[in-house]
Every structure is written in C-alpha cells, then in structure tokens.
Amino acid sequence: MRRKDARESFMQMLFEMEMQKDYSRDKMDQFLNEHVDEAKTPDYFEMLFKAIDEHLAEIDEKLQKASSNWTLDRFNKVDLAILRLAAAELFYCEQIPDAVSINEAVELAKKYGTDDSARFINGVLGKVYRNDSGL
Numbered sequence: 001m002r003r004k005d006a007r008e009s010f011m012q013m014l015f016e017m018e019m020q021k022d023y024s025r026d027k028m029d030q031f032l033n034e035h036v037d038e039a040k041t042p043d044y045f046e047m048l049f050k051a052i053d054e055h056l057a058e059i060d061e062k063l064q065k066a067s068s069n070w071t072l073d074r075f076n077k078v079d080l081a082i083l084r085l086a087a088a089e090l091f092y093c094e095q096i097p098d099a100v101s102i103n104e105a106v107e108l109a110k111k112y113g114t115d116d117s118a119r120f121i122n123g124v125l126g127k128v129y130r131n132d133s134g135l
Contacts, residue, residue, distance in 0.1 A: 004104065006044050007085065009036045011108055014052070014081035023056060024047070051092035052084065059087045066127035079117050082108045086125055091132070098129060 005022070013031040017023050028049050036045070063083050064072055072080060086105035089096050102125045109117035 003044060006023070006036070007104055008108060008111075010045060010048050011081050011085045014084055015078055018077050018081060023052065025053070047093055048088050051088035055088070055092065056084070059084055059091070060075065062086060062091075062128050062132065066131060076114060077115065078090060078112050079109065079114075079121060082113070082117075082121055083124060086121070087128060088102050090129060092127070102129065104128070 007018075012035070013028065016031060017027055020027070028045075032045065060072055063080075065135050067075075075083070079115070086101050086110075089101035091096055102122065105125055106118050106122050109121045
C-alpha cells in the first residue's frame with residue numbers, strides 16, 4: 001500500500017473514530033483488521049496513531065486556535081478527520097515534508113469533503129503551520 005493510500009485509510013479510520021467517539025487502540029486494531037493490510041504500512045499507521053493517541057488534545061487546540069470563530073464541534077466531521085491527520089503529520093512525523101502533508105490533506109478534502117473543504121483545510125493548515133513556525 002502506498003503512503004497516499006495509507007493516509008486515506010487513516011483518515012477514514014479517524015472519521016469512524018470521531019463518529020463513534022472511540023479513539024482507543026482496540027478501535028484502531030479493529031479498523032486495520034477489517035480494512036487495511038497492516039503488514040504493508042505498520043510503521044506509518046503506528047506513528048500516526050501514537051501521535052493521535054498521545055497528542056489529540058494538543059492537536060485540537062492548535063486547530064481551534066487556527067480556525068478563528070469556529071469551534072471544532074462545528075467542523076464537518078470529514079474535514080476534522082483530515083485536519084487531525086495532517087496536523088499529526090506536521091507536528092509528529094518529521095520525515096514527511098510539511099508541504100506534502102498540507103497538499104495531501106487538500107487532495108483528500110477535494111475527494112471526500114464539500115465544495116468548500118479544500119479551501120477551508122488549506123487555510124486552517126496554513127495558519128497552523130505559520131503559528132507553529134513563528135512566521
């Protein structure tokens with residue numbers, strides 16, 4: 001499985017977890033067993049799940065800060081899953097270039113989101129990136 005496909009599967013897992021309000025390791029293992037050939041992507045999934053598991057509150061705080069007048073509970077759930085995935089890559093996956101994480105998030109938004117999702121996600125992630133890097 002290519003990383004692009006693994007990223008898409010991870011976003012789908014985050015969406016499912018958000019809908020069920022279950023971010024447990026058991027939920028991830030269940031998703032992987034049902035939907036993903038983990039043998040081809042164990043390191044990537046483990047790295048992202050660890051980031052989400054250990055830093056979800058911090059990721060959400062950064063997304064909230066960058067989204068001006070919106071609260072996370074108002075976000076489209078697909079957009080929220082994409083933003084969390086991209087933020088996890090930006091802050092906790094140093095081997096993935098920031099521009100790649102942002103671009104891939106925008107592409108996921110074009111595929112799965114609403115007509116406004118790509119622009120919204122690009123704007124929020126741009127602000128998150130600038131806030132974190134001090135630009």
